[in-house]
Amino acid sequence: MATDKRADMLQGTLDLLILHALSLGPMHGWGVSQRILDLSHEVLQINQGSLYPALHRLEYRGLVRAQWGRSENNRRAKIYSLTPKGERRLGVEHRDWLHFVEAMQRVLEAVTPSALEPKGQTG
């Protein structure tokens, strides 16, 4: 089943992924999920049941804008794009994510608790 491939995602990362996918260019819902799947080399399969609620939530919060247009195969499609507010939000969330990854990295790379010792003694 397709969803089996989906990597478990941290809460909040879905919004970040969508915002980033849209920062690469306006796209309809299916295209967003496809873009994320391609960019993650088929690792991040967005649960389609959460994709559209997330898109509508982001639209409601003014981070993305939706307009009816044409899909690449000329079908009527709802095309989402990033708003300036969404771009700013993407910046903030991206930075927060890097901090998070960095912190995770530090924890996981540590092999002994010695890294803490100098700090603990002086402080």
Next chain:
Amino acid sequence: MSGLWLRLLRLLRWRASEREIDQELRLHVEMEAEKYQRAGVDSREARRRALLALGGRDRWREEVRAARGTAWLEDGVRDVRLAARGLMRFPGFAFAAISAIALGTGATTAIYSVVDQVVLSPLAYPESGELVTVWRRNPRVDTEEDVISWPNFIDVREATTTLDGLATVLPVEYTLTGDGEPEEVPGAIVSRSFFDVVGHPLALGRPFRDTEVEGDVANVVVLGHGLFTRRFGADPSIVGRTITLDDATYEVVGVTRQGAGYPRDAQFWTPQAFPPDEPLTKYPRRRPLFPVIGRLGDAATLLLAQAEMDAIAARLDEAYPETNRGVGIGLEPMHETIGGDVRTPLLVLLGAVIAATRSTLGSSSASLGRVRSAFVAAQFALALALLVGSGLFMRSFLNLRAVDPGFEAGSRTSRRHGPGISTRSSRFGWIFPCSLARRLSVSSSRCCSVSCLPGRQ
């Protein structure tokens, strides 16, 4: 566009918005299916996989709505429409239920307005909480009477320190003649201190003068506001003019404020004559004649005043054993006296009407509702079988229970016995969804678990 505007706009174009969600969904499924087809899957299988990947359509739609922030209003609108449609489909049921509610509400309102008048609305006198009525306990027949003999009244009035004033109030009914039709008008003959005790509730004129109550009592009258308005056209110049009561001429000296009446229906007050030289022959101590009211003094409580009354009664008992042996004097807050006779029956009546309304509603719609349950249960079964979102399911259920108290889904009994046992109330509620769901290839255990505790799977 700001969130609020977006929400408002969406509410205005609700249908269009629903359609757009469906369009978006359709496009998604098509594109997903095409992707599978490009990978070599045949078109039917591709579409099946695409739909599968999307999950329950209704639940998906619900979540999108929730995300848009208009869910509560849209749900409300839909629930009302659902209820209205349900009622329209069973017009007889709707008529019976609505009539029962209307009749019950009418009856309750009518009784309540009486209760409000008699029991709940405070007396229209200044600090009416201080007003008390004085009772005489009659040892001979072991009853209480609201009348006191004139000599006893005078003795109590002289002795008391806890009551600020005492007044006699003798209800009468006189025939008012003059302009217009003759009519029987309730009123009261009151002692000089009456208007002091009730706190001078006069809108016009003055209370009685001492000279008007001593010796040959003057024919003066204070009119109630109701009579003043109804019979004399609220003309202030009535003060100083004369009216005819029981063929005697009375000078109008004052008019009370609106709502100020004691006894409650009294429409006029005339002074009580008290000839000092012959009290014991005309008003003997053994003959209790006068209802008496009083006002608690500033420092007094009802308990304190009652203790004093007990002491006074004991002294009178000792002084006049022939007439006062065992006679007690009791005090009661006036608002209790006024409502007293009808207070309990009225409240019981009000309770009964409310209860009757409730049970009429309950029983009529319960029996009707039981019939309806069969139909509704079938609807639920269908919804279950289609695995709609639990939110929709729960709301429909609660919504139905709210508009239709007679509806029974039997969820309580079924939780105890399981779906195999059908009790009277659970019969329709359970056999239908389960059998229907089974027919639609949903296992019965699932049907029950979803029904008992709807949750997202």
